[in-house]
Amino acid sequence: MIRLDKVSKKFGTGVFGLSDVTFSVDKGEFVFLVGPTGSGKTTIFKLLIREVLPTEGSIIVNDWDVVKLPKHKIPHLRKKVGVVFQDLKLLFDRTITENISLPLEVAGINQAEARRKTEEILSQVGLISHKDKFPIQLSGGELQRVAIARALVLSPDILLADEPTGNLDPATSWEIIKLLSDINEKGTTIIMATHNTDIVKSLSKRVIELEKGRVVHDGKHEGHKTKEKKEESKNLPE
Ligand SMILES: Nc1ncnc2c1ncn2[C@@H]1O[C@H](COP(=O)(O)OP(=O)(O)O)[C@@H](O)[C@H]1O
Numbered sequence: 698m699i700r701l702d703k704v705s706k707k708f709g710t711g712v713f714g715l716s717d718v719t720f721s722v723d724k725g726e727f728v729f730l731v732g733p734t735g736s737g738k739t740t741i742f743k744l745l746i747r748e749v750l751p752t753e754g755s756i757i758v759n760d761w762d763v764v765k766l767p768k769h770k771i772p773h774l775r776k777k778v779g780v781v782f783q784d785l786k787l788l789f790d791r792t793i794t795e796n797i798s799l800p801l802e803v804a805g806i807n808q809a810e811a812r813r814k815t816e817e818i819l820s821q822v823g824l825i826s827h828k829d830k831f832p833i834q835l836s837g838g839e840l841q842r843v844a845i846a847r848a849l850v851l852s853p854d855i856l857l858a859d860e861p862t863g864n865l866d867p868a869t870s871w872e873i874i875k876l877l878s879d880i881n882e883k884g885t886t887i888i889m890a891t892h893n894t895d896i897v898k899s900l901s902k903r904v905i906e907l908e909k910g911r912v913v914h915d916g917k918h919e920g921h922k923t924k925e926k927k928e929e930s931k932n933l934p935e
Pocket residue numbers: 708709710712713714715732733734735736737738739740741
């Protein structure tokens with residue numbers, strides 16, 4: 698359902714955001730994308746929704762060749778791939794309900810159906826009691842839930858979550874992970890970018906590890922192997 702083949706992305710500045718990245722993600726998988734800041738996690742997400750184009754390589758999402766996708770088909774791709782951005786991108790002058798229903802409005806869904814879908818998503822993410830509040834009245838974990846709800850409201854096949862626990866305390870982070878696992882169990886494919894090693898270590902999910910734009914590990918988390926890798930990379934020059 699997702700396939701990157703020998704993908705490289707060189708930015709105008711000459712920086713390689715990604716070099717020769719190859720991996721596939723099957724329908725229904727939950728994958729952690731890990732690596733330090735600057736290793737290329739967000740760039741992979743941007744490539745998957747055609748926000749940027751690769752310098753080399755091919756990208757397949759569902760049956761679309763993302764690189765060759767005609768401009769008018771980009772909205773179709775983005776309906777199928779929901780994204781929770783690192784900076785959430787919520788509208789602070791709109792209520793929680795309005796934020797979540799915005800993608801439905803843009804997609805031209807009729808009002809009754811939009812209301813039904815928004816209520817359903819609000820209860821799925823546990824925000825019904827906050828539906829008429831504004832973002833400024835919510836906690837960090839609740840805002841993360843709003844962003845997740847907005848990314849899910851068009852029922853995408855794939856959810857990309859960019860460091861959704863980045864600014865949260867451990868207990869709240871676990872609640873977000875629980876929510877994402879539940880969403881995955883209902884069938885949505887999930888790729889979650891994170892550098893929270895505690896979370897990755899305690900779940901036996903597939904981990905794709907990036908270092909300086911390259912995939913350095915891809916597989917189920919195995920305690921001591923990852924530790925060895927850490928020891929090795931400690932000795933590498935920056
Ligand atoms: N628009 C851009 N212009 C120039 N360099 C970029 C741009 N976006 C990302 N990069 C560079 O690409 C590399 C990977 O960035 P990014 O994908 O944001 O990493 P991560 O999300 O893992 O922190 C970094 O070196 C970053 O500075």
